[in-house]
Amino acid sequence: MKIAYLLDAFPALSETFVLNEILMLKKMNQEIFIYARYNPNNKIIHKTAKNLTVNYLCDIEESKKNVFFYLKNKVFTLQFIKIIVFLYKYYHRFLKKHGLISYCYTIWFSIVLSKQFEENKIEHVHSHFAGDASFLSMIIYLFTGIPYSFTTHSYDIYLQPKMLYEKHFYAKFAITISNYNKKYLIEKFNIEKDKINVVRCGIDLSCFHQIDCKEREVIRIVSVARLVETKGFLYLIKGCHLFQRKYGNKFICNIVGDGPMLEAIRNLIQKLNLNNVFLLGAKTHDEVIEILDNSDIFILPCVRDKTGRPEGIPVALMEAMAKGMVVVSSDLAGIPELVSEVGILIHQNDEHEVFRALERFYNMSIDDRFSLGRLARQKIEKDFNLVIETKKLIQLFEQ
Numbered sequence: 001m002k003i004a005y006l007l008d009a010f011p012a013l014s015e016t017f018v019l020n021e022i023l024m025l026k027k028m029n030q031e032i033f034i035y036a037r038y039n040p041n042n043k044i045i046h047k048t049a050k051n052l053t054v055n056y057l058c059d060i061e062e063s064k065k066n067v068f069f070y071l072k073n074k075v076f077t078l079q080f081i082k083i084i085v086f087l088y089k090y091y092h093r094f095l096k097k098h099g100l101i102s103y104c105y106t107i108w109f110s111i112v113l114s115k116q117f118e119e120n121k122i123e124h125v126h127s128h129f130a131g132d133a134s135f136l137s138m139i140i141y142l143f144t145g146i147p148y149s150f151t152t153h154s155y156d157i158y159l160q161p162k163m164l165y166e167k168h169f170y171a172k173f174a175i176t177i178s179n180y181n182k183k184y185l186i187e188k189f190n191i192e193k194d195k196i197n198v199v200r201c202g203i204d205l206s207c208f209h210q211i212d213c214k215e216r217e218v219i220r221i222v223s224v225a226r227l228v229e230t231k232g233f234l235y236l237i238k239g240c241h242l243f244q245r246k247y248g249n250k251f252i253c254n255i256v257g258d259g260p261m262l263e264a265i266r267n268l269i270q271k272l273n274l275n276n277v278f279l280l281g282a283k284t285h286d287e288v289i290e291i292l293d294n295s296d297i298f299i300l301p302c303v304r305d306k307t308g309r310p311e312g313i314p315v316a317l318m319e320a321m322a323k324g325m326v327v328v329s330s331d332l333a334g335i336p337e338l339v340s341e342v343g344i345l346i347h348q349n350d351e352h353e354v355f356r357a358l359e360r361f362y363n364m365s366i367d368d369r370f371s372l373g374r375l376a377r378q379k380i381e382k383d384f385n386l387v388i389e390t391k392k393l394i395q396l397f398e399q
Helices: 016-027 064-072 078-098 100-119 132-144 165-169 179-189 234-245 262-271 286-294 315-323 351-360 366-383 386-399
Strands: 002-008 031-038 052-054 122-127 150-152 173-177 197-198 217-224 251-256 279-281 297-298 326-330 343-348
Touching: 002 016, 002 132, 002 286, 002 326, 016 031, 016 386, 031 132, 031 173, 031 351, 064 100, 078 132, 122 132, 122 315, 132 150, 132 165, 132 217, 150 165, 165 179, 173 179, 173 386, 179 197, 234 251, 234 262, 234 279, 234 297, 234 351, 251 286, 286 315, 297 315, 297 351, 297 386, 315 326, 326 366, 343 351
Parallel strands: 002 031, 002 122, 031 052, 122 150, 150 173, 173 197, 217 251, 217 297, 251 279, 297 326, 326 343
Antiparallel strands: none
16 A cells, blocks of 8 residues: 655654654555655664655655646646635634745645645555644645545644644544543544544564563663653652662663753752763664663653643653563553553652652562563553554554
């Protein structure tokens, strides 16, 4: 099946779930064409992304003459009438949010992509996040009738919801990553229950083998994520400080990632004199796996940010669980769907909860750590398995 992945940015370092989904679809003999609004130009690029061909909108060359000739042939079609009605109806709303130049660019690229998709006989268009790329997919559908779908995650629902009702209404189907999200979308935006499917961001278990639990005098804590408010790093650091006050330097904490909270996190580490908490910066996926191999416990005490937005279900948590590690995270939004009964759930915004979770792990026997880690991996094998979730996706594409 010929499927176009129309994305806002690709390859984004923190969005390995998009990359892995595309790679698994290709492995399952789906013909994937990747289009992206822009290249994030990360200094670090995952090795598996380097061999993929990406069509960036700014690089697509189409003569105005060819585009207008294509458009001329559409003028008297039902699709063209639909798009005119739609653009007229939502013109002022779009203009208020994005401005006239952005509006004109969006229309231009939607026509250019419509032409290319029809010429390439694209059968379906899929996007991740309900942002500008999914808006383009919707316009392309109105121009061409090529069905589209999209996956919602977190900020695109809770922080910056953009025309969610309309995008779901015109989509062949929609996907979200948790039952929590699905319930919220139905209740908040009045979206049809049957339109939304829960498909997890799965893990390729062939890349993850269960670690051996080792008896160490110093436990090795790891946390992997973008350094943003919702990941709760400040509470992790404060929790480590409480643990140090009681047990001394019986731990090392490695934080992997980069982001806007880097300075605030670094300043707190220095203020609390935590010489055994290290900021390792952004790493490739292979480097992250190596760090997990040499760690004992994964902690990500997610919180709602100042706007009230919760975290989604962090893929880094899934990867740690696939390694058979004990994981700690918050009982927030969709996270309990992953961690409940196979990890340690804590309340958000509380460093004392982080401390108690660390203390509980510190006092566990090696056998108990291994058993809990094995349950975590089994959870991934059953409910967050990339092979199984990708097969669900293909069934939706083909239905």
